[in-house]
Amino acid sequence: MSSHYTTLITASELAALRDAFIVDCSHDLAQPEAGQQAYDLAHIPGAIFLHLDRDLSSPKSGHNGRHPLPDADAFAARLAQLGLRQNQQVVAYDRTGGSFAVRLWWMLRWLGHDAVAVLDGGWQVWTAAGGTSEGTAPAARVPGDFRRRPTLVGAVPARGVLVNLHSGKHLVLDARAPERYAGEVEPIDPVGGHIPGAKNRFFQTNLQPDGTFKSREQLREEFTALLEDWDPRDVIHHCGSGVTGCHNLLAMTYAGMDGSLLYPGSWSEWCADPARPVATGRAPGKV
Structure with a gap:
């Protein structure tokens, strides 16, 4: 094993x-x-x-x-x-x-x-599954030898996403709920809506009713349809604050669609600057 x-x-x-x-x-x-x-x-x-x-x-x-x-x-x-x-x-x-x-x-x-x-x-x-549990924190461990090594992922800053609005070299994929993406509601951040041109893939769509991930094959089929002709390496994931965008990134990696990027600041960083454009509606808005 x-x-x-x-x-x-x-x-x-x-x-x-x-x-x-x-x-x-x-x-x-x-x-x-x-x-x-x-x-x-x-x-x-x-x-x-x-x-x-x-x-x-x-x-x-x-x-x-x-x-x-x-x-x-x-x-x-x-x-x-x-x-x-x-x-x-x-x-x-x-x-x-x-x-x-x-x-x-x-x-x-x-x-x-x-x-x-x-x-x-x-x-x-x-x-x-019958897994055991405990209610006390484990004893402190002897420090390990972990250290930072060359990164295995790519991250894009806000300025890179802004440049992409005009270059169109990447597909931006938003992991938030459809109503937040559309700007119909915004319970967390001060501004509703989405980055112009971004598509929406609610991260919970990756899961089955029991909370486990869908099969590799099903995820690959769904993401392939969503991406259309986009190469997975040209996809920038984001969400509200750079957390659940990783869910879509993991789902794609699990499905064998490697190499996507993350915008860590995500919507909460994007909308903090009023100079950055905002789109609304359920379809990808334009600048």
Whole structure:
């Protein structure tokens, strides 16, 4: 059985691992402490907890989005301090279909670490499969030798997305709910709508009713239809704050459509500058 997972891992595969670095990434945007509270009640044995706001993001300035990426070297050093070793298998999970675990998946690839996977179906599938749990945090580990290596992913800054409005070299794919993309409602950010020209693929479309990902074949068929003639390497993913955009990126990678890019600042950064254009409606708007 393979012990090197780079996209998704099943509950049975995780149960068979003996040396995984497991991270609970559970979160709730409306109740930021809910993830920590859920972890404190019960989590996969040996799992540590990383908070989206405090651990997987840097401070907000009002112009850099709601979940700016942390400093890469500082984050790598933090992971090493927590015990992560080079080439060690990392498994990220949450309680919402991977919607927050995908952030850590992308960030580790950003640091050059490819042995990272999201637990397919998360906590619910783990417990349904008879997985054990514990309610106390694991003992501190001996620091590991993890370090930053050449990145495995591509990121695009806001200025790159702005240039693309005129060059048209990339397809922008928005992972938010259709009503937020259309500007019909906006419960989080101060401005509704989407980046002109962006297409919409709500990240939850990647999941089956039980919260696990659709098959590789089905995902490939759906994304191929959505992308039409676009090469996956020419796709820029984004969402509200650079988190669930990684869900679409993971789904495409799992389907064998590698090489897409991420706009980490996403809509919350984009709409913070009133000079950047905004489109509304359910079809891709134009500048």
